[in-house]
Amino acid sequence: MKPFHCGLVLPFFILASGCSLISAGGGAAEKVKVLEYTRYCSQKGCPDFVLSLYHTGHVTYEGKAYTSLMGTHLQQLPEAQWTALKQSMESANLWRIPEEFPISQYYAPVTMIRVFEGEYTKTIRGQELPYELALLVSQLDQITNNGGWKLIAPPTYGLPKGTVPNLLRIQLQANVNFEYWQSKYYEYSLAVVKNIPDGNNFWIFRFDPSRIQPLAFKELLDIDPDVVKSEFEKTNK
Template structure:
């Protein structure tokens, strides 16, 4: 059954409301089998509502951004809303890239709000200086009664702030998530984000050179011409953001030139 505290009835699509009333009638006349069908329908209706949720219409409670580090730290933002909906936007080094949402339920939401009030985040400074530069920067923003509080830092933050971070990390790593929006590549539409055209130094053996990018699952696809050292390579955009991959390649001393591969339509427009 859909709780009106989590979803306003006028936010439910009209067709869904009509079907729910019809199924309510079925359960009165069809007994147990009708009830089973009704609850099955309700489960799928909730999933549909989650998928169609407009996050811009919801009121934020707290959000946390986990920034990058010098290694493979997960980069993501998690936001908890006042109706129990949670949005997770994964950027890199995370199993979920793009925007995913789920409902944590009223009891977990209430418990989180109690911890936020107890933490009294407004008494802390907005930023904490770090002594360890390669740690990820964690930014927590708390919303209360029309005001907000941002706390940013790495190490050296107080236990109350670390506890809120731990709770939000727990929410991020649990539950069943539904993808609402595919990850943005950050490259023009005509470009193929997971393919690069690389000009290597003529002394470089491509297969050996590619081993240094094993973490990005890079593989050499083919040589583009027998008379030059241009190669088509592919890599895993889940392992590294396309713009970061391009930047790293440009710093490689064995690479003379590198660019994203283009779609056929993009190449035709360039002519």
């Protein structure tokens, strides 16, 4: 059921003056979230992200895995696009439609949308979506794919400051060929950067952290019998 608004029933993306979370000067406006959009699926390679809309028309994209936009990115939607999006959100009737829609394809992505209004939240998920909701999802996908993003927070992956998340210094067993060994991890785009000429089969490798979380990859290396030891590269800072 749609939440109550200080005596006024308004579309969820409009904040009534008596209930607004915005400061008098408007400085907190960007923090008023109205919608989150993501997709998830059971198969490897599905983009892991959260797209968040704020009532000023600002949008953030937090890329977590299998996306070229890793970290947190920001953009301001053009007024016409933001107006059209608000109209689609109202047409989708998000506060009144069911929370669950059919999920019939195991390997296909599942859409999940959360809407916010004051202290109220609602989560909607499914694959077989009604037309108005599918249209809204299409507009959200267009925002994601159209570019114009500004990186505001690089991903940290839970690593200490000064760690290079996509570079590993790896010592292989003496009898292991590095080219053969790196082919085991082709799905993570593992590639040699350079050899460390100390005679102990030390190498620096690069991999794609959008395909596997750095700590998860380090765990794989820790149990690999061909690896003597591995550690992340550090910056000079």
